[in-house]
Amino acid sequence: MKKQLLSRMSLVLGSIVIILLAGSLIQQPKEVKANLNNNSFTKQKPNNMNDQLVQANTDFGFKLFSQIFAKNAEKNIFVSPSSVAIALQMTYNGASGSTQQAMAQTLQLQGMSLAEINQSQLALMESLTKIDPKVRLDIANSLWLKQGFPFKPEFLQTTEKYYQAKATNLDFNNPNSVKIINDWVSQNTNSKIPTIIDSIDRSAVLFLINAIYFKGNWQKEFSKSATQEKPFTLLNGTRKQHPLMSQTGKYRYYENAQFQAISLPYGSGRLSMFVFLPKPNVKLTDFSRSLTAENWQQWMKQFSSREGEIVLPRFKLEYDITLNEALQALGMGVAFQNQANFSNMTSKEVQIDEVKHKTFVEVNEEGTEAAAVTSVGVRVASVPINPPFKMVVDRPFFCAIRDNQTGTILFMGSIVDPK
Missing domain, CATH: 3.30.497.10 (Antithrombin, subunit I, domain 2)
Known part of the structure; x- marks a missing residue:
């Protein structure tokens, strides 16, 4: 009708x-x-x-x-x-x-x-x-x-x-x-x-x-004194100065030929921000093609505790x-x-x-x-022993905020310019 x-x-x-x-x-x-x-x-x-x-x-x-x-x-x-x-x-x-x-x-x-x-x-x-x-x-x-x-x-x-x-x-x-x-x-x-x-x-x-x-x-807050103005590379290759936070410690971390990824927990650790940084030879658009629920579930199983350093932009x-x-x-x-x-x-x-x-x-x-x-x-109509990693997020990246108890993803996004 x-x-x-x-x-x-x-x-x-x-x-x-x-x-x-x-x-x-x-x-x-x-x-x-x-x-x-x-x-x-x-x-x-x-x-x-x-x-x-x-x-x-x-x-x-x-x-x-x-x-x-x-x-x-x-x-x-x-x-x-x-x-x-x-x-x-x-x-x-x-x-x-x-x-x-x-x-x-x-x-x-x-x-x-x-x-x-x-x-x-x-x-x-x-x-x-x-x-x-x-x-x-x-x-x-x-x-x-x-x-x-x-x-x-x-x-x-x-x-x-x-x-x-x-x-x-x-x-x-x-x-x-x-x-x-x-x-x-x-x-x-x-x-x-x-x-x-x-x-x-x-x-x-x-x-x-x-x-x-x-x-x-954050479960482990970044020290403001460690934040420095450093270059962030945009999609077009230009570099701009931007505040990059940094800290070292033990993190849940995963790396493959396509990206580095880290889990940064909040509070007791039930919720975390997951940051995925495509490798220098991998474009964000290429990474996005592999960003499926099936791959996500597999990636979540691959994270293990590892010592390292994370450098992350304020945004x-x-x-x-x-x-x-x-x-x-x-x-x-x-x-x-x-x-x-x-x-x-x-x-x-x-x-x-x-x-x-x-x-x-x-x-x-x-x-x-x-x-x-x-x-x-x-x-109406009408966990192997690995050397410490270093993850410097100074170029476009993907991030997600996840409830680690239920697996619920509250937020996800791609950040190409943190300004």
């Missing part, structure tokens, strides 16, 4: 926002129901968590990154695959028929029931927010509903139960609604992502926002991208078309209008600070 423009619906998801910071903890936002506690790090898998969900998120994350990198290889890229995955999984609860099948294919969720996905995601979020005193990870979800629009109670109840999403009715004709939504985003990203929307179209009926805040210290960047094209290329095209089926969300005929993603990251001697927001708009 052809959809009418006057009944257009817009759904926006601001996906998980994660910030990694050094320093003291800030006050917990009221909407966040999953809090950090002082439980010690354990290897035990969270109850009710299906390993298949983590694998699905990993597969999806690398495929999404590959799509983005293919058209933005010359720029800095920093995305949160967990952020996008959780945002779309919440949307997935409203999909049906071929739209649900297409989203399952894109998100790598085939073979998992909706109940398994939701229960596993809740268990994963609860596990991720129980890190250690030196690391903080908050997860917050919210739904902002247009007053009077007929959402199905089951959809709202599911997002509240499994994604802990607080639903708020707003008068979208009131200009102050934009500020209310953006204030929530800003609060849950420690002001690093101050806005996700600029205005509310008359067709908009729902904004679904998912935010993650992460803050942590800080903001990243903003619309993901429509990438998601359609991954098989979700029907969700953006007139025939999209979100009948488990509302009786109105709707389709995804726009998927936006914003991130922030800063790496320095104390730790890492990062944030990400994703918005989806839906509308």
Whole structure:
């Protein structure tokens, strides 16, 4: 049935926002129901968590990154695959028929029931927010509903139960609604992502926002006195002076003919930043071709403890991208078309209008600070003994922030210019 423009619906998801910071903890936002506690790090898998969900998120994350990198290889890229995955999984609860099948294919969720996905995601979020005193990870979800629009109670109840999403009715004709939504985003990203929307179209009926805040210290902080201005080589071969941090010690390290890689832990070591530096004769674009979930899993098994030196640039960047094209290329095209089926969300005929993603990251001697927001708009149609290594990250590189207990990748990016 052809959809009418006057009944257009817009759904926006601001996906998980994660910030990694050094320093003291800030006050917990009221909407966040999953809090950090002082439980010690354990290897035990969270109850009710299906390993298949983590694998699905990993597969999806690398495929999404590959799509983005293919058209933005010359720029800095920093995305949160967990952020996008959780945002779309919440949307997935409203999909049906071929739209649900297409989203399952894109998100790598085939073979998992909706109940398994939701229960596993809740268990994963609860596990991720129980890190250690030196690391903080908050997860917050919210739904902002247009007053009077007929959402199905089951959809709202599911997002509240499994994604802990607080639903708020707003008068979208009131200009102050934009500020209310953006204030929530800003609060849950420690002001690093101050806005996700600029205005509310008359067709908009729902904004679904998912935010993650992460803050942590390096397990071994870099000494500021060791940081020196040294050359960093850009993609075009030019060299620029940039602050490079350095330290020596024992690290989990892996090296092959293509790259050097190191794991730099935060806090107790449950979460780490993995830095992959292509060898001088290997371009970042060549390395990216081998960056698959399958290879990633194998690489993770190859890391072993080794003495060495790491030289790493400070870097800080903001990243903003619309993901429509990438998601359609991954098989979700029907969700953006007139025939999209979100009948488990509302009786109105709707389709995804726009998927936006914003991130922030800063790496320095104390730790890492990062944030990400994703918005989806839906509308009605119309260990061997080795000599010490030296790893000098003075040229474009890839990095990822990973939860070593569950295997969840929170962030990944390619840094071509650390300025």
